[in-house]
Amino acid sequence: MTPELEDLFAFLRFPSISTDSRNAGDVRACAEWIVSKLTAMGLQTTLHQTERHPIVVAKNAHQPGKKTVLIYGHYDVQPVDPLNLWSTPPFEPEIREGKIWARGSTDNKGQMLAHILGVEKTLKEKGDLPVNLIFLFEGEEEIGSPSLAPFLEANRELLKCDIIAISDTGMVAPGQPTLSYGLRGIAACEVILRGPARDLHSGIYGGAIRNPATEIARLVSTFHDPEGRVQVEGFYDDVKPLEDWEREMWAKLPGTSDDDFIRYSGASKTHGEAGYTSAERTWARPTAEINGIGGGYQGEGSKTVLPAEAFAKFTFRLVPNQDPADIMEKVKAHLDKHCPPGVSLLYVGGHDGKPFYTDPNSSFGQAAQEALRKSFGKDPVLIREGGSIPIVQAFRDILGVDTLLLGLALADSQIHSPNENFPVENFEAGIRLNQALLEELGK
Amino acid sequence: MTPELEDLFAFLRFPSISTDSRNAGDVRACAEWIVSKLTAMGLQTTLHQTERHPIVVAKNAHQPGKKTVLIYGHYDVQPVDPLNLWSTPPFEPEIREGKIWARGSTDNKGQMLAHILGVEKTLKEKGDLPVNLIFLFEGEEEIGSPSLAPFLEANRELLKCDIIAISDTGMVAPGQPTLSYGLRGIAACEVILRGPARDLHSGIYGGAIRNPATEIARLVSTFHDPEGRVQVEGFYDDVKPLEDWEREMWAKLPGTSDDDFIRYSGASKTHGEAGYTSAERTWARPTAEINGIGGGYQGEGSKTVLPAEAFAKFTFRLVPNQDPADIMEKVKAHLDKHCPPGVSLLYVGGHDGKPFYTDPNSSFGQAAQEALRKSFGKDPVLIREGGSIPIVQAFRDILGVDTLLLGLALADSQIHSPNENFPVENFEAGIRLNQALLEELGK
Numbered sequence: 001m002t003p004e005l006e007d008l009f010a011f012l013r014f015p016s017i018s019t020d021s022r023n024a025g026d027v028r029a030c031a032e033w034i035v036s037k038l039t040a041m042g043l044q045t046t047l048h049q050t051e052r053h054p055i056v057v058a059k060n061a062h063q064p065g066k067k068t069v070l071i072y073g074h075y076d077v078q079p080v081d082p083l084n085l086w087s088t089p090p091f092e093p094e095i096r097e098g099k100i101w102a103r104g105s106t107d108n109k110g111q112m113l114a115h116i117l118g119v120e121k122t123l124k125e126k127g128d129l130p131v132n133l134i135f136l137f138e139g140e141e142e143i144g145s146p147s148l149a150p151f152l153e154a155n156r157e158l159l160k161c162d163i164i165a166i167s168d169t170g171m172v173a174p175g176q177p178t179l180s181y182g183l184r185g186i187a188a189c190e191v192i193l194r195g196p197a198r199d200l201h202s203g204i205y206g207g208a209i210r211n212p213a214t215e216i217a218r219l220v221s222t223f224h225d226p227e228g229r230v231q232v233e234g235f236y237d238d239v240k241p242l243e244d245w246e247r248e249m250w251a252k253l254p255g256t257s258d259d260d261f262i263r264y265s266g267a268s269k270t271h272g273e274a275g276y277t278s279a280e281r282t283w284a285r286p287t288a289e290i291n292g293i294g295g296g297y298q299g300e301g302s303k304t305v306l307p308a309e310a311f312a313k314f315t316f317r318l319v320p321n322q323d324p325a326d327i328m329e330k331v332k333a334h335l336d337k338h339c340p341p342g343v344s345l346l347y348v349g350g351h352d353g354k355p356f357y358t359d360p361n362s363s364f365g366q367a368a369q370e371a372l373r374k375s376f377g378k379d380p381v382l383i384r385e386g387g388s389i390p391i392v393q394a395f396r397d398i399l400g401v402d403t404l405l406l407g408l409a410l411a412d413s414q415i416h417s418p419n420e421n422f423p424v425e426n427f428e429a430g431i432r433l434n435q436a437l438l439e440e441l442g443k
Numbered sequence: 444m445t446p447e448l449e450d451l452f453a454f455l456r457f458p459s460i461s462t463d464s465r466n467a468g469d470v471r472a473c474a475e476w477i478v479s480k481l482t483a484m485g486l487q488t489t490l491h492q493t494e495r496h497p498i499v500v501a502k503n504a505h506q507p508g509k510k511t512v513l514i515y516g517h518y519d520v521q522p523v524d525p526l527n528l529w530s531t532p533p534f535e536p537e538i539r540e541g542k543i544w545a546r547g548s549t550d551n552k553g554q555m556l557a558h559i560l561g562v563e564k565t566l567k568e569k570g571d572l573p574v575n576l577i578f579l580f581e582g583e584e585e586i587g588s589p590s591l592a593p594f595l596e597a598n599r600e601l602l603k604c605d606i607i608a609i610s611d612t613g614m615v616a617p618g619q620p621t622l623s624y625g626l627r628g629i630a631a632c633e634v635i636l637r638g639p640a641r642d643l644h645s646g647i648y649g650g651a652i653r654n655p656a657t658e659i660a661r662l663v664s665t666f667h668d669p670e671g672r673v674q675v676e677g678f679y680d681d682v683k684p685l686e687d688w689e690r691e692m693w694a695k696l697p698g699t700s701d702d703d704f705i706r707y708s709g710a711s712k713t714h715g716e717a718g719y720t721s722a723e724r725t726w727a728r729p730t731a732e733i734n735g736i737g738g739g740y741q742g743e744g745s746k747t748v749l750p751a752e753a754f755a756k757f758t759f760r761l762v763p764n765q766d767p768a769d770i771m772e773k774v775k776a777h778l779d780k781h782c783p784p785g786v787s788l789l790y791v792g793g794h795d796g797k798p799f800y801t802d803p804n805s806s807f808g809q810a811a812q813e814a815l816r817k818s819f820g821k822d823p824v825l826i827r828e829g830g831s832i833p834i835v836q837a838f839r840d841i842l843g844v845d846t847l848l849l850g851l852a853l854a855d856s857q858i859h860s861p862n863e864n865f866p867v868e869n870f871e872a873g874i875r876l877n878q879a880l881l882e883e884l885g886k
Contacts, residue, residue, distance in 0.1 A: 184646060188745040197709020203627060203830030206732045206760050207724035208704050210714040213733035214667065217755070220660035261651050266640020269785035271653040281650035289649040290656035290739065291748050297735035297756060302631040302793045304758055305734050312660070313740060315747055317649050342712035350745045387646030 004117050004431065005100075005424070007037070011075075011109050012093040012102040018053055018076035018143045027053045027139050030075050034116075034137060041120050043135070050147035053139030057158065060123075062132035069441050070134040070161040070401070071434075072391065073112030073168070074141035077104035078416045085418035098424055105422035107415035111167035111408050112137065114427055118434025130442030134161055141168075145391055152398040163364045164395050165437060167430060169407030172381055173254040174423065177372035177433075180405035181360035182283065182384030183392060185318035187328050188291075188350030191335060192311045193219065193343045199296070200306040209306060210342035213295040216310040222338045223288045227274035230288045232334040235327065240320040240357070242276075242284050246382075250279045253381055255411060264411060282386035286327075287317045315350075317386065324352035353388050358402040367440035368404040374440075375432035406433060447560050448543075450480070451870065454518075454552050455536040455545040461496055461519035461586050470496045470582050473518050477559075477580060484563050486578070493590035496582030500601065503566075505575035512884050513577040513604040513844070514877075515834065516555030516611070517584035520547035521859045528861035541867055548865035550858035554610035554851050555580065557870055561877025573885030577604055584611075588834055595841040606807045607838050608880060610873060612850030615824055616697040617866065620815035623848035624803035625726065625827030626835060628761035630771050631793030634778060635754045636662065636786045642739070643749040652749060653785035656738040659753040665781045666731045670717035673731045675777040678770065683763040683800070685719075685727050689825075693722045696824055698854060707854060725829035729770075730760045758793075760829065767795035796833045801845045810883035811847040817883075818875035849876060 001009075014030035017023040031047055031054040038045040043058040053076060062068065080090040080103050088094045093102035100110065115135075122129055136159065138148055152159060171178040195212040196205070225231055250256065256279040258270045272281035281287075295310025297303035316327055332347055339345040359365055360382045372380035385405075392403045408426045409415060444452075457473035460466040474490055474497040481488040486501040496519060505511065523533040523546050531537045536545035543553065558578075565572055579602065581591055595602060614621040638655040639648070668674055693699065699722040701713045715724035724730075738753025740746035759770055775790055782788040802808055803825045815823035828848075835846045851869045852858060 186646070186747070188747075190745070195710050200708055201830065202730075202732045202734060202758055203629070203725075203760060203828075205704070205708055205725065206758075206829065207715045207728055207730040208713050208721040209708050209710045210712070211733055213736045213755075214663060217660040217663035217733065217736060218667075220657060221664035224657065224661075261648070265643055265648055265652050267638050267652045267785055268787065269653070270651050271783075271785045272650045278651040282648065285650055287645075287650040289645045289747075289749060290654055290660065291645060291746055292738065292740035292750070293656045293660060293753060294737045294741050295735065296733065298737050298741075302633070302756055302758060303734055304629070304631075304732075306732060307735070310736060312656075313745055315645055315649075315745060317646060340714075342710055342714045344711070385646075386649065387644065 007117065008100065008110060008113050008427065009093045011113055012104055013091055015091045016076050016104070016139065017079050018140050019079060024053070027076055031056055031139055034075060037116065038135065041123060048151065050140070050151065052147065055139070055147065055151055056135070056137040058135040060129050060133045066132045067163070067441055068132040068134065068161040069438060070136055070159060070164045071115050072136045072164060072166045073115060074108045074138050075112060076139040076142050077107070077109070078142050082418065087419055095424065099421040100424060100427065101419060101421045103420050105420050106409045106413040107420065108141070108168050110422040110427050111430055114408070114430025115167065115434045118431045121431060122435050122438065129438055131438050133438070134159060148391060149394045149398060152394060156399065159399060161399065161401055163441060164401050164403040165368070165406060166403055167406050167408050169385060169405045170409040170411065171407060172256060172383060174410055175376065175378065176254060177376040177378055177380035178407060179360055179365070179368050179372060179380050179382050180385050180407060181358050181365065181382055182320065183356040183389055184386050185322065185324055185353050185355035186388045187316045187318060187324040187352040188314065189328060189331065190311060190313045190348040190350065191219070192309055192346040192348070193339070194309045194346065195343045196306065196308050199308050202304045202306045205306050210340060211306050212310040212343050213307050215340055215343050216293065216295055216312050219335065219338055220290055220293065220312050222334070228272045229274065230286065232288065232330050234330050235286065238321045238323065238326070239286060242280060246284065247280065249382060250277065253279065253383070283384035284319055286319050286322060289315050289317065291315055318355045320355045320357040322355060324354060328352070353390050354393050356389070356392050356396070364402070364404060364441065367443065368406055368437060371433055371436035371440045372406060374436040375429055406437065447874065450560065451543065451553060451556050452536045454556050455547055456534055458534045459519050459547070459582065460522050461583050462522060467496070470519055474499055474582055477518060480559065481578065484566060491594065493583070493594065495590060498582070498590065498594055499578070499580040501578040503572050503576045509575045510606070510884055511575040511577065511604040512881060513579055513602060513607045514558050515579045515607060515609045516558060517551045517581050518555065519582040519585050520550070520552070521585050525861065530862055538867065542864040543867060543870065544862060544864045546863050548863050549852045549856040550863065551584070551611050553865040553870050554873055557851070557873025558610065558877045561874045564874060565878050565881065572881055574881050576881070577602060591834060592837045592841060595837060599842065602842060604842065604844055606884060607844050607846040608811070608849060609846055610849050610851050612828055612848045613852040613854065614850055615699060615826060617853055618819065618821065619697060620819040620821055620823035621850060622803055622808070622811050622815060622823050622825050623828050623850060624801050624808065624825055625763065626799040626832050627829050628765065628767055628796050628798035629831045630759045630761060630767040630795040631757065632771060632774065633754060633756045633791040633793065634662070635752055635789040635791070636782070637752045637789065638786045639749065639751050642751050645747045645749045648749050653783060654749050655753040655786050656750050658783055658786050659736065659738055659755050662778065662781055663733055663736065663755050665777070671715045672717065673729065675731065675773050677773050678729065681764045681766065681769070682729060685723060689727065690723065692825060694720065696722065696826070726827035727762055729762050729765060732758050732760065734758055761798045763798045763800040765798060767797060771795070796831050797836050799832070799835050799839070807845070807847060807884065810886065811849055811880060814876060814879035814883045815849060817879040818872055849880065
């Protein structure tokens with residue numbers, strides 16, 4: 001086994017599950033291992049205590065005139081249950097079929113350590129880095145990064161940089177270098193419809209009193225037309241249209257066809273807004289999604305009740321240049337317009353996050369593309385992603401800096417699931433990618 | 444206290460809760476009390492063991508040429524929780540404000556005992572009854588009468604009769620004698636829509652895969668038009684239209700205005716099929732009711748999931764001459780027609796029951812009306828009810844005999860709820876009613 005893989009195995013053996021307080025000691029031990037590693041590499045490294053899990057910051061000796069690059073990663077991992085579905089224990093890494101099997105192998109220890117080892121290699125080979133480097137590693141990403149934004153607020157000077165790079169997203173196919181330049185935003189809310197004062201007998205009252213379960217269904221059904229378009233007035237007003245080059249590039253991508261979506265989801269067909277492909281629908285078009293609906297009897301069999309209330313939980317995935325607050329106003333107006341008499345509507349606002357978009361052909365974007373090309377020997381593809389990464393928005397809002405997303409995860413990496421794995425070749429490519437990226441960004 | 448009320452208090456003190464196996468001894472003791480009471484009155488009384496709670500049958504000496512009348516009642520009661528909401532203990536009856544407060548006072552011990560005591564009084568006064576009488580009392584009504592239909596099947600000869608009378612329905616207002624001549628039937632089913640193989644991340648897949656929670660809402664929304672009419676093709680084909688006399692009589696009834704429905708239900712408005720009053724909608728028009736809807740995240744806050752499946756539980760309340768099996772075929776066709784591609788539909792059939800209708804102006808109906816008039820000193824009103832009473836259908840199907848529903852319950856009798864009560868005057872009127880009813884039916 002190479003020294004690099006030995007380092008990764010040591011890193012993976014920490015059960016650094018951030019959500020479980022019984023693992024708090026393991027999370028801290030993992031952070032201390034990182035500190036030792038970085039210190040041994042000659043970086044000036046500090047462990048910052050937070051209310052839960054430490055943040056580690058490391059820097060080389062910064063020199064005026066050089067670009068400053070911040071590389072973010074997280075060393076905490078998701079829980080491992082159901083444990084019985086793992087082929088080998090989640091914290092006893094093993095290599096099989098060219099892949100490293102362990103919790104955190106892809107998300108995010110494997111990708112994070114590749115950056116560390118790339119820096120180590122460059123330092124060994126050249127004695128110095130081509131950029132001023134800041135490593136920023138947190139232990140709370142899997143619980144929503146509660147300490148990160150306050151830490152950024154409190155350490156703007158310490159973290160001042162020109163560009164940020166993260167390897168925590170996906171590749172469209174094995175061996176296909178991928179730069180993500182956009183993320184969808186989100187706006188969540190819940191709607192509760194209340195009718196009668198209590199659950200009623202559906203024989204005695206059915207037919208004469210509005211049924212909140214029926215009405216929540218009717219209300220939800222007003223959100224889409226049969227072609228999958230969202231019917232909230234003004235919903236698409238600020239949507240940045242897809243550019244021709246995006247549609248052309250995405251049409252040729254592996255791993256994003258309707259058949260791929262069907263295979264990954266287990267659904268029998270794809271479906272969405274008319275006039276767009278599945279990749280376009282999930283990466284560049286906004287949605288109105290029902291995450292939960294409920295009301296009345298939930299048990300087995302039947303109960304002849306006319307329920308007192310029913311609810312629906314919505315999230316709207318937003319794209320540039322939609323604004324979450326503006327969208328929620330429009331959604332509220334839609335709800336008020338379609339709420340029937342005889343039931344009252346309670347609106348409960350939820351979390352939100354802005355969509356993210358950065359020009360992939362900016363000078364930093366071109367540097368990232370070149371680094372991907374060099375380390376994989378192949379032209380990178382440019383994609384957006386359908387999910388939201390709130391830290392990217394926090395970096396922009398607080399530090400005023402854009403982020404390059406150079407992901408190494410594969411569709412079958414099983415992140416957050418049993419049997420998480422990371423190809424050895426992706427790990428090795430990640431080390432090369434770090435070296436190339438810093439070189440290109442430093443130019 | 445009168446001897447009649449002393450009898451009622453003794454009857455009410457048995458905690459004859461049929462659903463709770465811990466009360467099985469109490470249920471049996473209650474049945475044995477009834478046997479003693481009826482035997483002491485000179486009736487030939489038998490306790491029939493069933494798999495759960497006994498059925499009591501009693502008869503006078505039947506004479507050829509006399510009409511045979513079966514009076515049905517049930518001596519079991521609903522559970523009493525939440526106990527803390529009772530003003531006085533549920534099995535320690537008490538008279539306050541002219542009402543008897545106890546579990547079972549209205550449903551059904553008070554009404555059932557009024558029949559027994561009416562018979563006792565007639566026997567004392569006249570030495571004989573004007574009819575051949577069969578008392579049929581069960582202890583499983585509140586758990587769905589599982590033993591009754593088999594008992595009817597096995598004892599057709601024993602229970603052979605010309606007409607059945609039950610006092611277990613409602614009066615439209617205090618002091619207003621009420622004959623119910625129709626009940627709605629029911630057909631229940633559940634629909635499950637399945638989409639992706641597992642819950643999906645709504646950021647990664649949202650917009651490209653059909654969401655079963657959205658689709659169940661759209662499917663439910665196809666069941667009604669904006670005017671409250673059920674949109675299942677052929678749904679109204681066999682509906683017996685309301686007759687003019689029904690609409691005229693119901694329009695004048697107390698306790699059935701929109702304001703009454705609003706007051707009893709706590710809803711802010713009434714709503715239903717266009718062109719009908721609330722009484723007409725609940726008594727004589729069929730409905731499609733959602734008793735439960737669910738899918739996706741049910742907890743607090745939000746979870747960005749695209750659920751794998753969602754369900755809706757339906758009951759259709761049916762009116763003469765709709766047939767449950769025919770309606771369910773039509774509902775299935777509607778579901779198949781409106782189920783979108785990309786989700787699969789699982790239909791689960793539930794219980795059903797035919798609607799009931801008997802001519803209130805038949806000779807037996809007129810006798811019942813005359814008995815109500817005599818015992819309350821007021822013309823009775825003729826109504827139907829929105830609920831279903833499966834035993835009425837069982838009597839028609841198995842014994843081939845119609846049922847007269849002469850109810851004494853009031854809207855605020857709190858049956859099945861804490862603080863159940865029964866006006867002393869209704870109890871006394873019930874005794875008079877039994878005497879008058881047997882006299883009129885015997886003519």
